Amino acid sequence: MFYPKIIQGGMGVGVSNWVLARAVSIAGQLGVVSGTALDVVLARRLQLGDPDGHVRRALDHFPFPEIAKRVWETYFVEGGIPKGQPYKPVPLMTATPHQSVLELHTLANFVEVFLAKAGHAGSVGINFLEKIQMPTLACIFGSMLAGVDFILMGAGIPRAIPGVLDQFAKGQAARLKLDVEGSTPDKEFASTFDPEKFCGCKVPELKRPHFLAIITSATLALTLSKKSTGKVDGFVVEGESAGGHNAPPRGVMQLSVDGEPIYGERDLPDLKKIAAIGLPFWLAGSYGAPGKLREALDLGATGIQVGTAFAFCEESGITPEIKEAVLREAACGTLKVHTDPLASPTGFPFKVLQLKGSVADPAVYDTRCRVCDLGYLRHPYQKADGTLGYRCSAEPATAFLRKGGKEAELEGRKCVCNGLVATAGYGQLLSGDKVEAPLLTAGDDVVNIRRFLKPGQLTYTAKDVIDALLA
Numbered sequence: 001m002f003y004p005k006i007i008q009g010g011m012g013v014g015v016s017n018w019v020l021a022r023a024v025s026i027a028g029q030l031g032v033v034s035g036t037a038l039d040v041v042l043a044r045r046l047q048l049g050d051p052d053g054h055v056r057r058a059l060d061h062f063p064f065p066e067i068a069k070r071v072w073e074t075y076f077v078e079g080g081i082p083k084g085q086p087y088k089p090v091p092l093m094t095a096t097p098h099q100s101v102l103e104l105h106t107l108a109n110f111v112e113v114f115l116a117k118a119g120h121a122g123s124v125g126i127n128f129l130e131k132i133q134m135p136t137l138a139c140i141f142g143s144m145l146a147g148v149d150f151i152l153m154g155a156g157i158p159r160a161i162p163g164v165l166d167q168f169a170k171g172q173a174a175r176l177k178l179d180v181e182g183s184t185p186d187k188e189f190a191s192t193f194d195p196e197k198f199c200g201c202k203v204p205e206l207k208r209p210h211f212l213a214i215i216t217s218a219t220l221a222l223t224l225s226k227k228s229t230g231k232v233d234g235f236v237v238e239g240e241s242a243g244g245h246n247a248p249p250r251g252v253m254q255l256s257v258d259g260e261p262i263y264g265e266r267d268l269p270d271l272k273k274i275a276a277i278g279l280p281f282w283l284a285g286s287y288g289a290p291g292k293l294r295e296a297l298d299l300g301a302t303g304i305q306v307g308t309a310f311a312f313c314e315e316s317g318i319t320p321e322i323k324e325a326v327l328r329e330a331a332c333g334t335l336k337v338h339t340d341p342l343a344s345p346t347g348f349p350f351k352v353l354q355l356k357g358s359v360a361d362p363a364v365y366d367t368r369c370r371v372c373d374l375g376y377l378r379h380p381y382q383k384a385d386g387t388l389g390y391r392c393s394a395e396p397a398t399a400f401l402r403k404g405g406k407e408a409e410l411e412g413r414k415c416v417c418n419g420l421v422a423t424a425g426y427g428q429l430l431s432g433d434k435v436e437a438p439l440l441t442a443g444d445d446v447v448n449i450r451r452f453l454k455p456g457q458l459t460y461t462a463k464d465v466i467d468a469l470l471a
């Protein structure tokens with residue numbers, strides 16, 4: 001196994017895209033693409049006309065050309081959709097998706113990994129969130145078809161994933177038990193994916209990627225190392241200052257005067273216990289600074305995982321306009337991150353960068369009409385008749401309440417799906433000429449990204465970050 005000193009953290013949606021991951025891998029570290037919502041990213045790239053032909057290049061290498069052709073024909077628009085026309089909707093994922101939905105997810109993950117791996121011999125990983133369960137099998141399979149080297153998964157307890165990797169490597173079908181709210185003991189819901197059925201032919205044996213679990217405590221590391229369905233190859237130990245979702249504090253959540261969760265001693269991972277498991281581990285959460293790699297190595301880690309510093313570099317998928325706005329504020333020292341306990345429909349605290357014109361801006365949030373047209377964070381629940389329903393606390397309130405959702409859960413929820421997709425430049429057109437506003441996440445470390453700017457410049461590269469961290 002390759003033991004990088006630096007893992008560039010997976011950052012959704014489309015922030016750690018193939019361009020960023022490839023640049024990091026070429027520089028000798030582990031580049032990681034985000035596997036979240038790649039179906040909509042692919043569908044919208046195709047509707048923008050695939051301007052540089054990169055998607056086409058990847059699709060030409062997909063081992064099942066009929067599938068690639070169907071997706072291309074469904075979404076590709078020569079020259080891009082006209083200004084003022086909304087993107088075609090992508091079907092929402094369910095527990096029992098149609099073949100066309102599986103095709104889009106599988107292909108999208110193949111494309112991202114294929115492009116990240118093209119033209120060099122470095123390793124590439126893909127990141128998934130355990131909480132988003134329904135598309136996982138198709139996404140993993142697509143990334144394995146492209147030869148992904150590492151799978152990283154956090155935001156939950158990914159006990160079942162190592163076994164899935166073993167099964168797909170042998171061309172066998174896999175099954176993933178779904179967490180269903182309100183499910184009765186007599187019911188078990190699962191998502192299944194059979195490579196042979198999906199491809200309509202025998203599937204070749206695939207390389208089994210290494211599996212790194214993203215965790216916050218030694219207890220979780222121990223559980224995963226002992227009770228997973230297959231081999232866990234290492235851990236990323238992520239602290240609460242990291243960008244994206246954070247694990248909630250232990251015990252009853254207490255909030256600071258600013259409304260942020262209060263973390264204490266009990267939330268600090270016991271690194272000695274984690275080291276004693278004998279697997280490699282990387283430390284994450286404000287490790288994107290010179291000297292921090294040495295500190296991590298001294299604590300017994302193999303290296304560090306860094307997100308925030310890479311999120312705003314030239315190669316990342318955040319639009320150049322947003323990056324410029326953030327870097328201008330960074331240079332002035334006026335950036336602020338709020339750990340919002342309510343924003344994410346997952347119920348996990350979510351770091352929200354307070355940027356004017358983004359969903360963090362009350363003027364923007366208050367005027368957005370709730371819509372749920374992407375649905376990645378919809379949670380399955382068992383209906384009174386025993387079948388599955390899907391609800392999201394950021395969807396229109398009446399729909400959520402009709403589906404048995406609790407009124408209290410509606411408060412402060414933000415449409416993380418549309419906000420993050422907009423940050424990567426694929427925001428959906430709303431009524432009139434309004435477009436979904438971006439939602440930005442970043443770690444506490446964002447206030448320090450100006451350290452990567454050379455005098456008089458307002459951009460920096462992934463290589464600049466790597467050089468500074470290794471120095």
Ligand SMILES: Cc1cc2nc3c(=O)[nH]c(=O)nc-3n(C[C@H](O)[C@H](O)[C@H](O)COP(=O)(O)O)c2cc1C
Nearest residue numbers: 009010011012242243244285286306307308442443
């Ligand atoms: C913009 C952004 C998006 C992120 N998205 C994800 C994600 O989708 N899944 C995930 O496991 N971690 C995500 N993270 C966390 C990173 O993978 C990484 O662990 C974290 O950024 C490390 O801490 P740092 O932000 O202090 O560098 C994200 C971080 C950022 C900054």
